[in-house]
Every structure is written in C-alpha cells, then in structure tokens.
Amino acid sequence: MDLFLDRVVIGLEQGAIYGSVALALVLIYRSTGFVNFAQGEMALFSTFLTWQFWEWGVPIAAAIAASMGVSFLAGAVIERVLIRPVGDVEHNALALVIVTVGMLLALNALVGWIWGTEGRRFPKIFGAGTVDIGSVSISYQALGTFAVLAVLLGLLYLLFQRTKLGLAVRAVASNAESSSLAGIRVGRILMFGWGLAAAVGALAGALYASELSLLDSNIFFQLLIYAFAAATLGGFDSPVGAVVGGLVVGLVTVLAGGYVGFLGEDLKLVAAFAVILVVLLVRPQGLFGRKQVSRV
Amino acid sequence: MRRRRRQWSVVTVLVLMLGMLGAACGSDKDSSGGEGGGSGGTAPSGGVTISTDDCTDYQPTKGVTDTKITFGSSFPQSGTYAAFAEISKGYQAYFKYINAQGGVKGHQIEVVTKDDQYDSGKTKANTQELVQQNGVFAMFNVVGTPNNLAIRDDLGDECIPNLYLATGSQLWGDFKNYPWLIGSIPSYATESAIFADYLKANKPDAKVAILAQNDDFGEGYTVGFKKAIEGTGITIVDEQKYNTTDPDVKSQITTMSQSGADTALLAATALKCPQSLNAVKESGWKPTTYISATCTSNTVVGLAKDANVGVLSSIYLKDPSDPEWANDAAMQEFQTLGKQYGLSDADAQNGLVGYGWTMGALLADTLDKAPELTRQSVMQTAWSLSNLTPGLLLPGISINTAGSDDPYVIEQMQIGQYNGNFWDLQGQVVSFEGKTRDYASTTG
Numbered sequence: 144m145d146l147f148l149d150r151v152v153i154g155l156e157q158g159a160i161y162g163s164v165a166l167a168l169v170l171i172y173r174s175t176g177f178v179n180f181a182q183g184e185m186a187l188f189s190t191f192l193t194w195q196f197w198e199w200g201v202p203i204a205a206a207i208a209a210s211m212g213v214s215f216l217a218g219a220v221i222e223r224v225l226i227r228p229v230g231d232v233e234h235n236a237l238a239l240v241i242v243t244v245g246m247l248l249a250l251n252a253l254v255g256w257i258w259g260t261e262g263r264r265f266p267k268i269f270g271a272g273t274v275d276i277g278s279v280s281i282s283y284q285a286l287g288t289f290a291v292l293a294v295l296l297g298l299l300y301l302l303f304q305r306t307k308l309g310l311a312v313r314a315v316a317s318n319a320e321s322s323s324l325a326g327i328r329v330g331r332i333l334m335f336g337w338g339l340a341a342a343v344g345a346l347a348g349a350l351y352a353s354e355l356s357l358l359d360s361n362i363f364f365q366l367l368i369y370a371f372a373a374a375t376l377g378g379f380d381s382p383v384g385a386v387v388g389g390l391v392v393g394l395v396t397v398l399a400g401g402y403v404g405f406l407g408e409d410l411k412l413v414a415a416f417a418v419i420l421v422v423l424l425v426r427p428q429g430l431f432g433r434k435q436v437s438r439v
Numbered sequence: 440m441r442r443r444r445r446q447w448s449v450v451t452v453l454v455l456m457l458g459m460l461g462a463a464c465g466s467d468k469d470s471s472g473g474e475g476g477g478s479g480g481t482a483p484s485g486g487v488t489i490s491t492d493d494c495t496d497y498q499p500t501k502g503v504t505d506t507k508i509t510f511g512s513s514f515p516q517s518g519t520y521a522a523f524a525e526i527s528k529g530y531q532a533y534f535k536y537i538n539a540q541g542g543v544k545g546h547q548i549e550v551v552t553k554d555d556q557y558d559s560g561k562t563k564a565n566t567q568e569l570v571q572q573n574g575v576f577a578m579f580n581v582v583g584t585p586n587n588l589a590i591r592d593d594l595g596d597e598c599i600p601n602l603y604l605a606t607g608s609q610l611w612g613d614f615k616n617y618p619w620l621i622g623s624i625p626s627y628a629t630e631s632a633i634f635a636d637y638l639k640a641n642k643p644d645a646k647v648a649i650l651a652q653n654d655d656f657g658e659g660y661t662v663g664f665k666k667a668i669e670g671t672g673i674t675i676v677d678e679q680k681y682n683t684t685d686p687d688v689k690s691q692i693t694t695m696s697q698s699g700a701d702t703a704l705l706a707a708t709a710l711k712c713p714q715s716l717n718a719v720k721e722s723g724w725k726p727t728t729y730i731s732a733t734c735t736s737n738t739v740v741g742l743a744k745d746a747n748v749g750v751l752s753s754i755y756l757k758d759p760s761d762p763e764w765a766n767d768a769a770m771q772e773f774q775t776l777g778k779q780y781g782l783s784d785a786d787a788q789n790g791l792v793g794y795g796w797t798m799g800a801l802l803a804d805t806l807d808k809a810p811e812l813t814r815q816s817v818m819q820t821a822w823s824l825s826n827l828t829p830g831l832l833l834p835g836i837s838i839n840t841a842g843s844d845d846p847y848v849i850e851q852m853q854i855g856q857y858n859g860n861f862w863d864l865q866g867q868v869v870s871f872e873g874k875t876r877d878y879a880s881t882t883g
Contacts (some may be wrong), residue, residue, distance in 0.1 A: 146697045153689050160686075252517075260521045262710050262742045271721075282721065355687065356717045357742055359710050365686045397690040408691050409653040409680040 148279040150401050151394065156285040158393020159292050160354060163347035164370035165377065165385035166295070167340045172379045173316045174336030176232040177239050181246035182344055183367035185221075187360065188250050189214040189345030190352050191258050194265060203266050207349045211342040218341025219334040221246070226337070227330065231319070254360045262359040265352040288350050292386060295343065299382050312336060316380075368412075369396075376419045378432020387430060391418065487822040487842035489618045491815050494598035499813035501599075502576030508546045508812060510802075511569030513562045514582035514605070516554035522738065523582045526605060527552055528786050529795020530580065533803070533830075535780040543806045550579060555586060562586035563593070570599060577602055577814065580623070580798050584608040584656070587620070595619045600818045602805070603798055603848070607733070609659050609879035612846035614822065621821050621840070623798060625732065625849045627656065627706070628663030628878040630753045633869050634704065634729045635667035637751065637854045640866070642727060648677040648700035650691055650715055652707055660706035660731070663878040676700045681711065689718045696724035703728045713743035720746035727751065732852070736790045740857055747857050754855040754862050756797060757831040759788045761861040769831055797830025801838065804829050824848075835868035847875040 164186060171179045179185075189210050196206035225246065229238050269287030273280040303309035314322040315332045323329045351366060352358040373392045377384025392415045399406050399414030406414055428434050491497045502509045516524045527550070534548040542548060551573050555561035562581065569575045577600035581587055584606045594601050595617055603623035604611055607630075611622030638645045649664065651657030657680065665675065677698035679691035688707070692715060695703060703726040705715050712734035719728060720743075729751045734740050737760060740747050757764045764770040773796050774787045786792045804827055806812065809820040827838040836851040851870040855862030871878075 146694070149693050149697070150690060153693055157687055157689070255518065255521065260518065261738050262713065264742055264744055280723070351686070355714055357710060357713055362686070362710070365684050368684070369686060400690055401694055407680065408685075408694075409682055412682075 145278050146401075150397050152279060152281050152285060154394035154397035155390055156282075156288060156354065156393070157397065158373075158390035159285075159288045159386075160347065160351045160389070161366070161369040161373045161392050162377075162386035162389020163288075163292055163295070163350055164344065164366055165373035165389050166299075166382055167344040167347060168370060168374045169377075169379060169382055169385040170299075170336060170340040170343060172374075173382075174312055174333055175226075176316070177236055178243075178371075178379070179340070180240065180243040180367075181250060182340065183363035183370070184247045184250035184254075185214070185218070185341055186344035186348035186351075187363040188217075188254055189341065190265075190348030190358060190363075191254055193345065193349050194263055194352070194358055195258070197266060203268055203349075207268070207346065210349070211345045214341040214345040215338040217338075218344075219338035221341070222334045222337035223330070227333070251360060251364075258360070260360055262357055265356055265358045267356060268349065268353040284354055288354070291346070291350065295346070296382060296386060303382075308335070369393075369415075372412075372415055372419055374429075376422055376429055378429025380433060381429070381431035384429055384431030487819050489815055489819055489822070491598055495596050497598050497814075499815060500576075501814070502574050503546065503812050506542075506545070506547060508543075508548055508806070509573065509575050510548070510550045510577055510579040510602075511566065511573060511575035512550055512552045512579050512581055513555045513565040513569070513586070514552070514580070515557040516552070518556035520557040520582075522791070523557075523605070525786070525789055525791040526580065526582070526795035526798070528782060529777070529792040529797070530799030530802070531795075532777045532780045532782050532786075532792075533796050533799025536776050537799075537803050539780070543803050544812065546806075546812065548803065548806070551575060557583055557586065559583070559585040559589035563589045566590045566594070570594075570597070576600075576812075577817065579603060579802060580605050580795075582606065584610070587611075591617060591620055598814055600814055600821070602817075602821055603801060605794075605798075607659075608655065609663075609847075609875065610655075612876060612879060614843040614846045618822070618842075619818060621818075621846075621848065623801070623848050624794075625753065625755060625852055626663075626847055626875050626879060627659030627731070628666075629847070629850050629871050629875045630732055630852065631660045631663030631704070631706075632667040632871055632874075632878045633753050633852050633854065634751070635664055635671070635673065636869050637866070638668075638673050638702065638727075639671055642673075642702065644672040644674075645702040645727065646674055646676045646700045647702045647704055648679070648695035648698050648726070649675060649704045650679050650681065650688065650695060650707060652711065653680040653682050656708060657706045659879070660704065664704060666878045681707070683711070687718075688715050689721075691715075692718035692722055692724075696722040696726075700726060702726050705730045707731065708733045709739070710742075712739055713741075713747070716740075716743035716746040716750065735855070735857075735862060737861070738789075744859075748859045750857045751854055751865075752857070752862065753852040754864060755833055755836055755849055755852045756790065756793055757833060758790055758861050759793050759831075760790075763864075773831060793831045797832060800829035801827065822846075833864070833868060839872055841873075845873040850875050 168182050193206045193210040196209050197203050229242050267284055269283040273282045311327045311332050315329050319329050373389035374385050377388025395415045395418050396411045400408040400411035514523050515521050538547045553565035555565050579602050582605040587604050601620040607624040607626050609626040609628045649661055651661050677695050679695055681688045681691055707715050708731050712730050732753045735752050757770055777787050805821050809817045822840050822842045824838050824840045838848055850872050851868050853868045854865045856865055
C-alpha cells in the first residue's frame, strides 16, 4: 500500500511537470494553430538563464521571475523575427514546423556554446524536506510544483476569460482575419501569445530542473515527448487539458512501470501511448479539446 | 464537414518526436559480437600472430614516413558529449612531450582528430576520411561503443589497427573475429565482478537491487554481476531498467528502495548517475551504493552534492585531486610536464585528461616495443603486452594482453569510496587478469 501511494505521488509530481511544459505548447497552439517543436529548447535556454542568475547570487525565486521576464520578451521577439516572416499556418504550415525544428537545434547548440555541455547543480526551489501525511511522505518540491501549477492555471483562466487581452487572444485564435477587421492588432496578440508561452516554459523548466536538482543541455529532449503526449491527451487547445493530460501520463507511466510486469520500467511509455490511442479513437480532439468544425 | 488536419498533425508530431529522440540518443544495441561466425584468425603459437592473408589491399606502412607516424581519432568535440574531448588534451600533451624528446624510434607522433558529436554515422565518415585523405597509420582512442561498432568491420577488412578504444564494452575482447581492434578501459563486467568481490568480503549476505540502463551498457554490469555472485550468499532482490530517454529515474529508485534490498548497483551513466544518487537520498533509503566507473570524475559524481558521500566505485587511475598522490612521481610528471606541454591548471586536475595522458603513454610504449612499425607488427604487439605500467595507473595495476587467451587490456581495479572531494581507496587492488571473459556476455 505504501509503495502504491509513493508511486501515485511520484507519478503526479512527474505528471505536473509534463503538464506544465504541455501548457506552454498549448498556449502557442491556441494562438497560432501550430505546434512549436522548439518549446523544450526554449525552456532549456530559460532554465540555464535562471541557473545563471542564481549562480550570480540572486535568490532562486527572483531568478525564476527574472528569467520569465526575459523569456517573455525573447518569445515575443522570436515570433516577430523568425515566425511571422515565414507566414501563417493556413498557407505555410510545413515551413513553420521546419523553422521551429531549426530553432530546436540552434537553441540547443547555443546553450552548449554559452554554458558548456557538462551538468550543473540546480537548487531545490521549495527546499529539500518532506511532509508526512499518514504513511506517505510528500516532498516540499512536489507540493510546491502542484501549488505553482494550480495558481498558474487560475491566472491563465482569469487572463483568458476575464480580461480584454484574453478575449483578443481568443478572438485571434478563433479567426485572425475577422479579428483584424474588428480592430484587434493581430501581430501584437501573436507576439503576446509566444511571450506568454516562453514565460510559462521558463517556469516549467525551473520546476523540472529543481525536481532533478540537476541541469544539462539534453534533459528537455527527454521531457518534450512526454509533454506532447500530455497535450495530445488533454486536447491541444485546452490549458486544463494539458495539465490533466500531464497528470494522467505521469500516473499511467509510473503505475504501469511498477505493476504491469511484462512492460516494466523500460516499456512504460507504451502504456501511456495505449491510453492516448484509446482516448483519441473515442474523442479525436482529446479529453478537453474542442471539436474543430469548419464550413465548406 | 469536420477538418482532419488537426488530428493528423498531432500524430505527425508524435511520430516525428519519436524519430528525433531515436536519432538524438542513438542506440548502442548490438545483439552479438559475432562470436562463432567469420573467418577466424590463425591460432597464435608462442607470440601472438595476426594473419594479413584476408586483408583487402594490405598496406603495412601507410601513414609512416621516415620522421613521422600519423594516427587518426574521432570523438565528440561539440554537442552533448563534448566533455569527452578532454581526453585528447591528455594524449596530445603527452605526444608533444615525447616528440620534444625525439619521438618514438625517431618518429614524431601525430594524431589528427575529427569531431563526430557522438554520432556513429559521423564516426564512420570521419574514419573513412582519415584513412583515405589523411592516410593515417591507425585509429586511436575513438570514443563510444556504437561509434566503434560502426567502424569495426571496415577497418578490420583493410587490416587497419583501431587501438585502445575509449569504451568499456565487453565486446572488445573478441580477438578471434576482430583482431584489428583492442580496447583500453576495464570492461563493465570486470567492474561488476570487482564490486561483487568487495561485497563477498564486506557484506557477504547483501541483498542487491540493480538499476541498469536499458542497453548493453547496463546489461554488461548486470550479467557480470550475476556471474560473479554465483555460489555466494549475495542475492539480487530487484532489477529495474531505465531508458536514456526517461526524464527521471525516481519511480525505479522508489521500487528498489522498498524491495528489501540493502545494496544498490547503479549501472547508470552520464547525468543519470547523479540523478539516481539524488533519488536514492530523497527516498530515504540508505543502501551500500555502487556507481559505474564512467561516473567517477568530479564533474559527474560531484553534481549529486550531499548524496554522493560514501558511494563506492572502481578506480584504476590516480585521481589528480587526491592529495595522496601529491608526491607521486608519475603524478608529478603528469602535472609538471603536462602543463609544460599545453595543459591548463584545470586540465591537470581533471581525471579524463589524466586518462588521456595514460593512453598516450600506452600508445608510445606499444610503438616502442613493436619490432617494426608496420600495421601487423604494432597490432601484434598490442595483443601481447606484458607488465606495462604507463601513466597514472594505480600502484599494483599493470597491463597484460595475450591474444585470445587474455584479450582485455586493464583488468585490475581497486574499490574507492567518494568522500565528497575525491575517491578514498579501499583495501587492495583486485585482479581479474585474464578472467574478464568469464563475466562478459559477448554472445549476448
């Protein structure tokens, strides 16, 4: 029983991190309609930035905030300089995908060039202790990750549902051309969407590195596939779906790895994909995604 | 009408990601060392002989001029594994020093290096270029198991030596089928046997949980350990695996921590080493822990601060950061001559550079002992070394090879315990000279 509960906690903790990266993917998908392959490496860059601030003596929370600020600006600049000139998803989807794949490789190389390729220690954001609840001990790190993710989701909900800016973002995502005719400055909204995704990625990266206590230049390659799985499961256009999808993927992989003998730890991702496949067969738009309907 | 593009793009994305992960991480699975197949060499009688009858266009002295002998090497100099490039600093400094003394048998040693980013496809292309354009005499200290597998057949067919590979796979002990290639560092199986030996003496009824990387790196440790504990009171109570693509190993460690094991064998490498040490500490489990010798450099094990004290591993080189060797002649030679011939202060404290220095000395010794500077003669010499103690090898460790009777280069190691700064040596050097094959799984 203890082992089961420990596994549930670990699954949820890892799932929360997959969900937070998936959230960044979803934010860009919602505003632009395509998937940003470079999301993981953007988060990598941001996380190294956080590490650098911390290394210079900035407290970790302030370092994360500063890195999120820089990442927001950088995300907006990337949209304006690298993405917009290529075109929009209706007309040039493939080129956009290639640009983001190029960015993935370039950012990884840039990180290696600036910070080298050896591993780094990363501090525990929420301290190293644990809380005992009954027979299960949950680390501060796990509790902190859940709390941050819940607050983040709440803020995003307020942003999208209760502010004019959020309304504009939703309008652009729904129909860029009509939004433009209605006086919304579509370009700025897209820059905002990218900036927001980059900032969320910076936060997700810090949570991940803090969970591992480590950072090096290839940890986000490993994370991105789980984040894709989470976003696919939850629905690529739903922030709540991304987080729920992350938690499910985390939980299923850990439990399948632990209890399904013939899969074991080495094939546990298969279990997660089986779940996703079933969900997509029943609900092609994902658990929380909205059906895409278009007039002909 | 419902649009299908969205679903499709999601599937495409997943497929693409899987493909990229595969490409990024490579796969060093190789089902077998080819044991039992192939043409087979002539059995050595007395000294080791390697036949050149089957060579495609055997060129015995290619790459050797009156004044110079040129080697080639390929290893990651950029990308994720660029840290391995530190090794070459060590041997390049050693060759500069030797060359300044007049070289070996009047020949200056030169090594032309190329960057392969740990991509075995690039290793193959680099090697072809080094052989065809640069006309190298032999390859030397190529890094990586999949990388050396990629060039093994081509070099073997042309009878070009591939000397002292920088990988500890037990595949490199197949003299009969692959006489043109020889390893260097102790095999992962030898390491396992040495840890088992330590347990027999110190914890004879240990209950062991194993964490292994899911490829032949992890398999080498697991198989070697199982063979080494046969007939002892040591038992394996749990075995967990991880893929190099797993973001975390926490769930594996949690399972191990509750398996009743009091000993952990962590057959993990690179960042997964400190990661698994952190996970062990966070789980509250306090086993006797062994980590792979590939993790012993301070830049790797040091990352698991507070979780690395007391951890065991196998050591075969003098650690430059261990004050015990401050007055050691070989260490002083490495530090003073190394700096004189191009090493920085940081290099002179780096275990990987020390390994490179040792490999440089081993190659120079081999060339010096070879009756003539031909490919066949040098290769035969490498396969019949006796009692060499180049570079920074620990006292009591020597290098011996004897063709298929003793195909592994370094088979003696000493258990070390990490104290947070360097490895404290424990007990005596343990010798598995000529016995690595008993623990290796060359047939898978």
